[in-house]
Amino acid sequence: MEQELDAEDVRHVAELARVDVTDKEAEEFVDEFNDVLGYFETLDDVPDDVEAEDDFENVMRADEPRPSLSQDDALANAEETEDGYFKGPSVS
Amino acid sequence: MSTSDELNSFVTRCDIDGGEGPLDDLTVGVKDNISTEGIETTCGSDVLDGYVPPYDATAVERLKNAGVRIVGKTNMDEFGMGTTTETSAHGPTRNPVDTDYVPGGSSGGSAAAVASGDVDAALGTDTGGSVRCPAAFCGIVGLKPTYGLVSRYGLIAYANSLETIGPMARDVETTARVLDAIAGADERDGTCSAESEDYTVAVENADGDLEDATVAVPEELVGEGVEEGVRERFDDALETLRDEGATVREVSMPSLEKALAAYYVIAMGEASSNLARFDGVRYGPGGEGDGWNEAFADARTRFGDEVKRRVMLGTYALSEGYYGDYYDKAQNARALVRRDFDEVLDEADVVASPTMPLTPFRLGEALDDPLQMYLADVNTTPVNLAGVPSISVPCGRADNLPVGLQLTAGRFEETKLLSVARGFEKAR
Secondary structure (H helix, E strand, C coil), rough: CCCCHHHHHHHHHHHCCCCCCHHHHHHHHHHHHHHHHHHHHHHCCCCCCCCCCCCCCCCCCCCCCCCCCCHHHHHHCCCCCCCCCCCCCCCC | HHHHHHHCCCEEEEECCCCCCCCCCCCEEEEECEECEEEEECCHHHHCCCCCCCCCCHHHHHHHHCCCCCEEEECCCHHCCCCCCCCCCCCCCCCCCCCCCCCCCCCCCHHHHCCCCCCCCEEEECCCCCHHHHHHHHCCCCEEEECCCCCCEEEECCCCCCCCEEEECHHHHHHHHHHHHCCCCCCHHHHHHCCCCHHHHHHCCCCCCCCCEEEEEEEEHHHCCHHHHHHHHHHHHHHHHHHHHCCCCCCCCHHHHHHHHHHHHHHHHHHHHHHHHHHCCCCCCCCCCCCCHHHHHHHHHHHHHHHHHHHHHHHHHHHCHHHHHHHHHHHHHHHHHHHHHHHHHHCCEEEECCCCCCCCCCCCCCCHHHHHHHCCCCCHHHHHCCCCEEEEEEEEECCCCCEEEEEECCCCCCHHHHHHHHHHHHHH
């Protein structure tokens, strides 16, 4: 975890995260990212073999249809719809 | 111009009268990341500009059933990501105690509306301190309930394993009354199956609750990072607790040294996954571009800097080759934090510390240095890792700015926590 990120790394992460950043933004994020990732090094000496106990249980129910949002309500906030479906950009 | 307009505590105004019920004497503000049927809900973000939820969050539905009057959606750091309410797309909220200062965050609009007397109570959300920090900075009471006591159905998710909806008010009793209305099992949230108790009655009967109480003070939360004025008010608070018969003792919780970093790794990781839903197709303004990926990435340029930062850092920390260094380590640290709380709360009734190690920032002071802002969350974030309940109650002022006392109890021990908080409130 010693290596420092540069603007190229920031642009790569931005692409993975599907967030467009300008070159100027990428430059500005470099120092902030390195500050934060540097701080995360405080986790380096946390042991790897900690037994985690939590008290959550899976909640199960029969897979039966129930009333839900109407199609109109579910689509009401979409910019584009067609024949009762969301309409998005093409996936190619 | 009303006080609340100057403070910018509300994003959207409304007037929904719940009718008759046990809380029909209360006006309430609801944080802008909690769904309200028919009322615009933006999470303080341009990404959700114009979004009108088709349903109520469970907490909102229950408040309406209890008779409250909901008067507006309160301002917040964008998607809850901030400690000052300055990252909102709707502009910063100001602290009613002194408008040159921030109200804390991310539930800063809720805190300012309550502190200024604009509403009797408000709902906030707390992922790493977002109810307790603004409560401390504005001089009011704010409760982060046990994870699983209040349904998250209808809360627009930022970090599911950490966040809770919590009540804020000017006194402990009103806080307990609101908790009574919103707490308890909900089949629409698989993590919310706890039976609630009668918190208001517990607070009304809180006499002599401090006499046999044991209060643990972790040395890790009262060290050199705490400002002198805050330290003095905290020492006064401990003196008050002792005068009322409580036993105060210092303890060590070594895992707390790792908690802040673990919190940010986990919160950013969950954020990067949760916020992937904002693609501009199903809600919010769409993006332009040649095909899905381009349009998606363009729609998301509407995120503010802090959200971009956290989504990108979360993506990085979860990416191949780095996952083990960050996320696995953070989860192990989280397990150690839980264990430390379990052990200390086995022996003590509550853990006490200053809520925030410092008094409120001046407006604009912390915005350009994200890491400095994160470090201010050092006392509040461990609580969310452990899932335990925690309350901030006012304990005086330093440099004329409010200071909060943070009290934390074991899981589902809200009755005890609220009674101790009420005992302290009465004794001050």
